[in-house]
Every structure is written in structure tokens, then in C-alpha cells.
Amino acid sequence: MAQNTIPESHRDLLDGEFATLATVGEDGYPHLSEVWFVTEGDQIALSLNTARQKVKNLETEPNCTLLILDLANPYRYLEIRGRADVEPDPDLEFARTVGAKYGSDLAVHDAPGDRRVVVRIVPARVRAVDMSG
Amino acid sequence: MAQNTIPESHRDLLDGEFATLATVGEDGYPHLSEVWFVTEGDQIALSLNTARQKVKNLETEPNCTLLILDLANPYRYLEIRGRADVEPDPDLEFARTVGAKYGSDLAVHDAPGDRRVVVRIVPARVRAVDMSG
Secondary structure, eight states: OEESSOOGGGGGGGGSSOEEEEEEOTTSOEEEEEEOOEEETTEEEEEEETTSHHHHHHHHOOEEEEEEEOTTOTTEEEEEEEEEEEEEOTTOHHHHHHHHHHTSOGGGGOOTTOOEEEEEEEEEEEEEEEOOO | OEESSOOGGGGGGGGOSOEEEEEEOTTSOEEEEEEOOEEETTEEEEEEETTSHHHHHHHHOOEEEEEEEOTTOTTEEEEEEEEEEEEEOTTOHHHHHHHHHHTSOGGGGOOTTOOEEEEEEEEEEEEEEEOOO
């Protein structure tokens, strides 16, 4: 089932803690990593350090994909494709919003001079999968 | 830590049941799905139905990436990039090898006339992540 909204059957996955973010590198390879996220309606928002390869990839290719897996039942997941909208977070206000969800200071491992951005992914195509039936 | 072999610290993940396969579509978006896999040394091998979008993507762009997540500790995972080597599996011999791992008949949901291929991913770059420390 493909659409651009997240169906009721899979909305509980938005309460999860981990998403797999896939960006595409200049070498053509998908770059995958686990990320923390918060939701703003159907949008997924991430706080990322601009020194990371995934942010560099998004600057040249904003089309990206998130997979949110039901860790207790990996036959069930959401695949969300969308364009990444990247905005600066100079005062780390958004990083604190994400940190509040996880009880963590996101910037604690950032190096001096590192910058953080808000990456918002507006769903263009949502695939809700459940192969556990 | 990036290399082209799978380090001892993460080899247990090869005993897992699920991997996230990322291919790149003609629209530039990464396509992500959960797949079953078996290992042949450091190679990961999949049995895929050629009707699936991921196989079509691999035919035009064989560079792909697998993420194998520790479902019990999602701070720990392997990201494996490599070129997909796709070979026919006309007698479904390899599909049965994968099916033996999962106690399942992979072809049971295939439509009449569907074909299966063996997709082997030879690691070109392995990133072993553990952020749980």
C-alpha cells in the first residue's frame, strides 16, 4: 500500500525510538544509519551534525528514505520517502526537543565548532508493510 | 570503523534473521525493505523475486547497501556496501537453501511465471557501529 500519509495501522511506529535513514552518496551507494527522530504530524524530524556524511549527502541529493521498523515484529515497518528540508539550528533549540524525547544531550559528543541542523522529511510516498499475517 | 571484512565484534549479527536492503531507484530515491538472508563467509546472499522493484533497481544500479541491526540493541549494527551479483535460480535450489534457515517455502507467494534470482553482495565497505557504550 503506497500513499503519502501514514495509515492508522502503522502510526504506532511513530512512537518508536529508531529509524533507519538512507541517503545517497556521490559514489552512488546508499548510506544507511540509525537515527533518533521526533514527529511533527506526518513529518519526521531529525537533529543531525553537519560533519556527518549523511548531511553532506542530503546537501547534494535531498531525496531520502526512512525505514521505521517494528523491533518486536520486523515483518512490519514503514518505508517513508521524501525530500529533506534542511535548516540551521544555531541555538540547538531543536536538538533539545529531540534530546527531551531521549533523555539525552545530543550535542554532548559534538566537537567544538560543529553545527547542527534540523532535517525535516515530508512524506512523498509511504509504504506500510506487514508481512506477519 | 570502515573496512571490507566483518569484525569479530559484530559477527553475531550474521546469525540474525533480518537485514534492511537499500537499492537506488531511477527516481533517485533509496528503496528500503526487510529481507531474509544467508551468509557465505563474509558474503550476504538473498533469494529475490525478479518482479520486485528492488531487483529491477539492482539491474540498473548494482551498488547497494545492507544494514543488519541488533534488534535487541539498535545502537549496534553493521552497514555493508557492495556490488550485487545477480544470478538466476531456475530450479529454486538457492531459494530452498534460504527457506531451510527460516523453515519456510519462499516461493509460496510467488505468482505463476515469477522467477527468482540469487543476489550475492560482496562487501566493498563495512561499517561496524556500536553507540551503546
